[in-house]
Amino acid sequence: xxxxxxxATLLLSVATFAQKDELKTLKKIYSKNAITEKxxxxxxxxxxxxxxxxxxxSDKVYAKFYKVMYPTVVLASKGEKATLEDxxxxxxxxxxxxxxxxxxxxxxFEKKSGKKIYTDELIQEKAEFKNGISSFxxxxxxxxKYKEASGLFYSLYLFDPxxxxxxxxxxxxxxxxxxxxxxxxxxxxxxxxxxxxNKGTTYLAINKANESEEEFNSREHxxxxxxxxxxxxxxxxxxxxxxxxxxxxxxxxxxxxKEIEKAKVAYAEARKLLPNDEELKDxxxxxxxxxxxxxxxxxxxxxxxINASRDxxxxxxxxxxxxxxxxxxxxxxxxxxxxxxxxxxxxKSLLKTSYLITDQPEKAKAFN
Numbered sequence: 001x002x003x004x005x006x007x008a009t010l011l012l013s014v015a016t017f018a019q020k021d022e023l024k025t026l027k028k029i030y031s032k033n034a035i036t037e038k039x040x041x042x043x044x045x046x047x048x049x050x051x052x053x054x055x056x057x058s059d060k061v062y063a064k065f066y067k068v069m070y071p072t073v074v075l076a077s078k079g080e081k082a083t084l085e086d087x088x089x090x091x092x093x094x095x096x097x098x099x100x101x102x103x104x105x106x107x108x109f110e111k112k113s114g115k116k117i118y119t120d121e122l123i124q125e126k127a128e129f130k131n132g133i134s135s136f137x138x139x140x141x142x143x144x145k146y147k148e149a150s151g152l153f154y155s156l157y158l159f160d161p162x163x164x165x166x167x168x169x170x171x172x173x174x175x176x177x178x179x180x181x182x183x184x185x186x187x188x189x190x191x192x193x194x195x196x197x198n199k200g201t202t203y204l205a206i207n208k209a210n211e212s213e214e215e216f217n218s219r220e221h222x223x224x225x226x227x228x229x230x231x232x233x234x235x236x237x238x239x240x241x242x243x244x245x246x247x248x249x250x251x252x253x254x255x256x257x258k259e260i261e262k263a264k265v266a267y268a269e270a271r272k273l274l275p276n277d278e279e280l281k282d283x284x285x286x287x288x289x290x291x292x293x294x295x296x297x298x299x300x301x302x303x304x305x306i307n308a309s310r311d312x313x314x315x316x317x318x319x320x321x322x323x324x325x326x327x328x329x330x331x332x333x334x335x336x337x338x339x340x341x342x343x344x345x346x347x348k349s350l351l352k353t354s355y356l357i358t359d360q361p362e363k364a365k366a367f368n
Contacts, residue, residue: 022050023059026066035077043073061109068102071095088140088148091133093155099129100159130156130164137167141174147183150174154187165196165239166217176249185253192246200239205231244273248280255287263287285340289347292333295326296350302326327357 025046029039047070050063075082075090103126110119133156140149154171157164172187191197203216208230216222225231247270254263267284274280302323309315334351341347348367355364 022046065102068098093158096155097158146174147178165194181256188250197239202237204235206233244270260291288333288337292330295330327354
């Protein structure tokens, strides 16, 4: 079978492990350059049968591999007719995660058995697959297919979470470009808790040709370019220093997604880390001010009812009580907004009114 675009195939020879007809069938079909509909049918039948027939541990390991790789055989059967959409459909998070697990399980089995029959190929395949996924994701990004690119980068993170934290960050960034703010919130929440952000390091150096700062995958990778003389001034940056920016983005996303209480918490955390960020300060002020306004949304209608109910003392008292209740709810947010920006005229006016309505005249006098 021809190598797939993302180098996803592994031409495993299982003859030394077992002589079962099903394994022979799978190997034969998997190795073909052209896959027919009949091949697909036979592959599926053999794979399904092998799940119950495999008794030895080695057979079970490779039976699982062939089962997981069935979708790649389907894609390969389309040959040159395979579209970008076909590839995107195949390389979804569920498949890539399963594929990574199969490789790791096979490597672990060979390590345990002491027979490194496919270990070298599997390690190389894993690296090639990661490079292929990354290139595919970048191509989607260049084609402005941001959501699809985000999905692939996230898949790459799932494929190798120990070493691909940067892919999680890329997935989060691209989800915002795709304007999928629910997805972005989920990804940034995961990124916030990731080892990459909390424990990882970014390796930087200056490109002598254009004097721009560039990022490298590892210290060793950077050292190669330093030795070649193309880069200079290496610098290590703890990723945790960017945590304030992540909280800031999350605060904005929570606001966008109308999760205001979460936004308040995120703003508080962000401002602890970025106390001089004026944009952050303004955003937090608006969250609290708008939250207060939402409590007071029906206040004008209540006032109209109060003015129309002066002859009905019972209803009048009920409406006055209701008005007091909504100002009581809005008061903490107004006080917080005022503490952030004490120069805002609207906040001061509303705060004074709130104190009067909630029977706090001494506090109201401060705004005379």
